[in-house]
Amino acid sequence: MNTDELEQLLAQQPVALLHRLARGRIHRHFRAGKKRLIELLLQHSIQNRAGLESDLQALIGEQHSRSEAGSSRINHPPAITHKKASPRGVGPESSETAISLSAWLEGLGVPSPQPFVPDPWQSEALSALNETDVVISVPTGSGKTYVAVEAARRAMDDNRTVIYTSPLKALSNTKYTEFSRIFGFEKVGILTGDRQENGQAPLLIMTTEILRNLLYDAASGEIDVRLDTLGLVILDESQYLADPERGVVWEETIIFCPAQARLLLLSASIGNPQDIADWLTSIRSTVCRLVRHGKRTVPLRAGYLHPNGKLTPLFRTLGIPYGHPSQLHPEAKRLFLEYEEETLPGGRPRR
Amino acid sequence: MPPSIHPVDLITALRHKHLTPAIVFLTSRRACDEAMETFDHADLVLPPARQEAIAVALERITIQHPSIAEHPLIPIVRRIGVAAHHAGHLPSWKIAIEELMRQGHLDAVFATTTLAAGVDFPARTVVITQSSIRKSRDFTDLTIGEVQQIAGRAGRRGKDHVGFAIVTPSPYIDLAVLTKGLTGQPEAINSQFTISYPMVLNLLKAHPHEHIQGILAKSFAQFQLNQRAELLEQKLDAVHVQMEPFGPRVCTDWITQWHTFDHARRHRHTRHQTHRSEPPEISARLPFLTPGRVVGLGRGRGIVLRQYRSKGQKNSMLTVLRPDSAVTECPVTSVREVYDRTCDCAETPTYPWCSTDTFDRLSHQLEDLPSHVPVLPILISPGIEPLPDAIVQSLGDFPCPTCPSRPTCQKDFITASRLRQEQQRHTKSIQALRTSLWHRFQERVEVLQKFGYLTPTTQLTMDGEWARLIRIDHSLLITELIRADAFTGADPSLLAGVLASLAHDDDRPGAFPRISTGLSSLLGQVRKLAESLSPYEDPPLLRADVAALVERWVADPTLTWIGLCRLTTMAEGDIYRLLARTLEFLSQVQAVKSTHPGLAESASQALTLIRRGVLEELP
Ligand SMILES: Nc1ncnc2c1ncn2[C@@H]1O[C@H](COP(=O)(O)OP(=O)(O)OP(=O)(O)O)[C@@H](O)[C@H]1O
Ligand SMILES: [Mg+2]
Numbered sequence: 001m002n003t004d005e006l007e008q009l010l011a012q013q014p015v016a017l018l019h020r021l022a023r024g025r026i027h028r029h030f031r032a033g034k035k036r037l038i039e040l041l042l043q044h045s046i047q048n049r050a051g052l053e054s055d056l057q058a059l060i061g062e063q064h065s066r067s068e069a070g071s072s073r074i075n076h077p078p079a080i081t082h083k084k085a086s087p088r089g090v091g092p093e094s095s096e097t098a099i100s101l102s103a104w105l106e107g108l109g110v111p112s113p114q115p116f117v118p119d120p121w122q123s124e125a126l127s128a129l130n131e132t133d134v135v136i137s138v139p140t141g142s143g144k145t146y147v148a149v150e151a152a153r154r155a156m157d158d159n160r161t162v163i164y165t166s167p168l169k170a171l172s173n174t175k176y177t178e179f180s181r182i183f184g185f186e187k188v189g190i191l192t193g194d195r196q197e198n199g200q201a202p203l204l205i206m207t208t209e210i211l212r213n214l215l216y217d218a219a220s221g222e223i224d225v226r227l228d229t230l231g232l233v234i235l236d237e238s239q240y241l242a243d244p245e246r247g248v249v250w251e252e253t254i255i256f257c258p259a260q261a262r263l264l265l266l267s268a269s270i271g272n273p274q275d276i277a278d279w280l281t282s283i284r285s286t287v288c289r290l291v292r293h294g295k296r297t298v299p300l301r302a303g304y305l306h307p308n309g310k311l312t313p314l315f316r317t318l319g320i321p322y323g324h325p326s327q328l329h330p331e332a333k334r335l336f337l338e339y340e341e342e343t344l345p346g347g348r349p350r351r
Numbered sequence: 352m353p354p355s356i357h358p359v360d361l362i363t364a365l366r367h368k369h370l371t372p373a374i375v376f377l378t379s380r381r382a383c384d385e386a387m388e389t390f391d392h393a394d395l396v397l398p399p400a401r402q403e404a405i406a407v408a409l410e411r412i413t414i415q416h417p418s419i420a421e422h423p424l425i426p427i428v429r430r431i432g433v434a435a436h437h438a439g440h441l442p443s444w445k446i447a448i449e450e451l452m453r454q455g456h457l458d459a460v461f462a463t464t465t466l467a468a469g470v471d472f473p474a475r476t477v478v479i480t481q482s483s484i485r486k487s488r489d490f491t492d493l494t495i496g497e498v499q500q501i502a503g504r505a506g507r508r509g510k511d512h513v514g515f516a517i518v519t520p521s522p523y524i525d526l527a528v529l530t531k532g533l534t535g536q537p538e539a540i541n542s543q544f545t546i547s548y549p550m551v552l553n554l555l556k557a558h559p560h561e562h563i564q565g566i567l568a569k570s571f572a573q574f575q576l577n578q579r580a581e582l583l584e585q586k587l588d589a590v591h592v593q594m595e596p597f598g599p600r601v602c603t604d605w606i607t608q609w610h611t612f613d614h615a616r617r618h619r620h621t622r623h624q625t626h627r628s629e630p631p632e633i634s635a636r637l638p639f640l641t642p643g644r645v646v647g648l649g650r651g652r653g654i655v656l657r658q659y660r661s662k663g664q665k666n667s668m669l670t671v672l673r674p675d676s677a678v679t680e681c682p683v684t685s686v687r688e689v690y691d692r693t694c695d696c697a698e699t700p701t702y703p704w705c706s707t708d709t710f711d712r713l714s715h716q717l718e719d720l721p722s723h724v725p726v727l728p729i730l731i732s733p734g735i736e737p738l739p740d741a742i743v744q745s746l747g748d749f750p751c752p753t754c755p756s757r758p759t760c761q762k763d764f765i766t767a768s769r770l771r772q773e774q775q776r777h778t779k780s781i782q783a784l785r786t787s788l789w790h791r792f793q794e795r796v797e798v799l800q801k802f803g804y805l806t807p808t809t810q811l812t813m814d815g816e817w818a819r820l821i822r823i824d825h826s827l828l829i830t831e832l833i834r835a836d837a838f839t840g841a842d843p844s845l846l847a848g849v850l851a852s853l854a855h856d857d858d859r860p861g862a863f864p865r866i867s868t869g870l871s872s873l874l875g876q877v878r879k880l881a882e883s884l885s886p887y888e889d890p891p892l893l894r895a896d897v898a899a900l901v902e903r904w905v906a907d908p909t910l911t912w913i914g915l916c917r918l919t920t921m922a923e924g925d926i927y928r929l930l931a932r933t934l935e936f937l938s939q940v941q942a943v944k945s946t947h948p949g950l951a952e953s954a955s956q957a958l959t960l961i962r963r964g965v966l967e968e969l970p
Contacts (some may be wrong), residue, residue: 016525023714024676033522049949058711108369140503141473170442193935213822219557239496239540239573244723247543252550264815268500271539275574280796283569298506298514302533305478307356309364314518325530339520343354
């Protein structure tokens with residue numbers, strides 16, 4: 001391979017592959033853009049051309065076999081077989097139909113007002129709560145708050161206290177306003193590290209740390225009527241269980257949650273909600289019910305906006321091709337390759 | 352071509368395609384602020400009716416939150432309908448922007464990704480410009496869960512038929528991270544359970560010592576450890592099956608017998624081995640530090656390539672593959688963590704101690720490791736040295752040379768011994784997984800006994816009784832300071848200053864007011880104590896500059912918020928958070944009023960003095 005051929009071959013590779021090739025060869029290679037990377041690699045090739053070439057071939061081979069195996073990486077055009085092809089040449093799949101921009105933008109707009117009907121999963125969660133603890137794991141924006149509010153209403157109608165916790169003070173404050181509007185100010189209180197209002201109200205909003213502290217105080221003999229009449233504990237954003245610093249607080253809260261109170265865990269989509277439910281089943285007196293689904297209520301579409309203002313769909317399909325990350329739209333792929341080639345390293349403002 | 356789209360072009364494009372309102376996620380606060388500046392002279396002005404609506408809405412919010420009245424961004428918000436929203440802003444500003452967004456007045460908000468978590472703040476479109484975020488000093492790739500939290504802000508129920516997540520590139524973006532994030536399954540949650548000193552005190556206050564193990568067993572941590580143990584038990588069963596052909600022969604324990612014999616035979620001439628004087632916690636690790644094992648070192652992680660002994664070194668040595676394909680040698684003592692993760696490794700007898708294929712693959716695997724890998728708990732059993740020379744010598748004659756089973760033993764030994772090692776390793780790991788939480792608890796108990804918070808029979812002492820009420824970070828340092836009377840006679844501003852330096856965990860540089868001599872000498876004392884406690888508790892950053900800021904605010908009630916902000920380059924939002932965190936720490940100290948009335952009184956005064964101006968303005 002002569003230098004020109006090597007340069008051309010390098011130019012055909014995705015920038016991620018070039019970075020891998022540069023590892024151990026070029027200091028701070030991750031700061032370089034594609035053009036600069038190629039320059040640096042060519043410079044380096046003076047030292048050990050054979051080593052560079054064989055590593056490059058190995059990486060290309062790997063890339064090739066990966067994309068054949070349908071793995072999660074982007075399906076870049078396999079470079080070996082397209083040596084003579086222009087670097088911007090699109091993959092062979094471009095002949096298949098991909099969604100057009102106008103079709104992709106279609107249907108955008110505001111739905112006409114609908115009467116409120118709870119979703120089946122919302123009703124399911126609420127009826128399960130009559131019997132047992134519930135873990136809800138559904139996508140962002142699905143309507144977990146509705147379940148929390150209805151469950152709280154029922155518990156309060158039963159003369160039970162309700163505690164609602166969230167990980168963030170900002171969120172606690174928003175919920176305080178929201179719940180006060182729904183239930184009336186006298187029914188709702190808030191306790192955070194720096195704010196205490198209406199601390200004896202039947203519906204108390206607090207950060208999870210504060211609840212943990214209340215539970216410790218009660219366990220060591222301090223009398224707290226609020227805990228005696230506690231009927232429901234709602235832990236919002238409970239994917240915080242995985243937070244390196246604060247996750248332990250969620251575990252403590254769940255372990256020490258009084259047996260007579262129901263637990264309602266609200267969480268965004270997570271990988272192992274069944275484990276959480278199984279864990280609750282193993283330490284609480286009833287069999288925890290898991291309510292989960294992964295389908296977004298408002299469908300999501302993904303797009304690619306080029307710095308020159310050109311917009312295209314990101315994937316070949318109208319919606320997001322779940323499980324198929326490599327189904328990139330040919331236009332998006334072409335524009336992104338172009339972007340990678342043309343952006344120069346360093347110095348530019350980063351945004 | 353520009354490295355990323357110009358904010359004005361971005362808004363123009365979004366408006367043109369009816370993709371507003373949008374949240375634009377940028378990498379840094381700086382980027383958000385710079386984006387705002389680009390609108391200064393832009394002719395993207397809204398129609399007068401919408402400008403008017405924004406002005407009215409803002410006015411209404413200002414009644415409740417006067418601190419936003421003079422905000423420098425207000426003209427742009429009103430004229431163009433775009434805003435910035437990040438942690439550098441006061442909560443009141445963020446509330447105002449969220450409210451405007453909810454009412455549908457804005458076209459775009461430029462925000463940092465911190466907004467993605469939990470704030471109720473949806474839009475029709477989300478614009479993603481990055482594939483990594485800054486987490487404690489390093490940039491790490493967004494996880495699938497994070498990408499979905501961010502993209503999930505798009506599409507408001509009841510207000511949109513569809514939501515749009517739009518990727519627009521900036522330098523260093525990795526499209527693969529985003530496509531994987533958009534299309535993938537979110538990651539599983541792993542327990543992050545840790546045992547803190549206040550947890551131990553509070554548990555022992557409420558429960559007898561013998562019940563604690565049962566309580567720890569209820570943690571999600573133990574649930575997940577059990578899952579891992581069960582997997583290992585299955586592996587162990589498989590090993591047992593494989594070991595069946597290698598049962599007792601002429602001697603019951605022929606594997607050990609052969610091993611000893613073989614070892615003695617080989618080492619007859621090399622008596623001058625360096626004496627192994629490794630402490631038990633080091634030697635317990637050795638069986639796990641085999642090629643392919645992922646370990647944590649002082650700086651970052653690595654993969655073990657080989658374990659060896661070197662003449663001049665007291666400890667066993669490791670050859671470790673580090674990030675960027677660097678290969679380093681280090682003593683086993685420098686391993687901080689042994690992770691429950693091994694990579695396949697085809698070993699070779701010469702540098703780099705594995706095949707080239709393996710080397711490349713390991714390099715990639717190392718880069719691709721998730722940020723959290725579970726730590727392998729290792730049980731320390733003192734004194735099981737593999738083969739003390741003394742025994743080898745005293746064994747004298749071996750039956751092996753003349754034994755009829757010798758050829759089979761010789762043939763089978765390698766496989767049998769490997770299986771047996773595997774069996775022992777699994778058994779040890781299982782035992783460690785089942786008991787590691789309890790061991791960690793016991794370690795904490797011992798420290799608390801040493802310092803006198805617990806009696807030898809694990810009852811709370813007088814000091815333990817009040818110390819359990821301090822349930823914040825650096826609790827041991829704080830309770831030790833109280834016991835050392837460090838705060839006696841300290842006025843509220845000094846107390847608040849010191850607690851602020853404990854509460855503040857950010858290392859962002861900045862300019863700050865000069866520190867008073869009183870505070871400086873008190874902080875000197877705190878630092879000394881923190882260093883002496885470092886074997887038991889990680890010392891805090893203890894930034895004097897940050898402490899001085901809080902001290903001023905408390906000491907001088909005439910100081911206005913604007914005046915305070917002028918004393919430093921710290922962002923308003925950061926000052927607010929610093930004071931709010933200090934309030935939390937102060938209210939914990941206030942909790943010990945029955946035993947330390949003077950201190951609690953000082954804390955309570957500081958609490959009152961801090962809560963003024965912007966800090967009084969509640970949502
Ligand atoms: N059954 C329903 N029909 C129509 N709209 C609904 C329904 N349930 C909830 N909503 C609306 O959906 C929107 C989002 O709900 P909500 O804030 O509870 O989501 P979430 O699941 O808590 O999301 P996040 O993960 O962001 O916290 C709200 O505006 C709510 O009024
Ligand atoms: Mg919610």
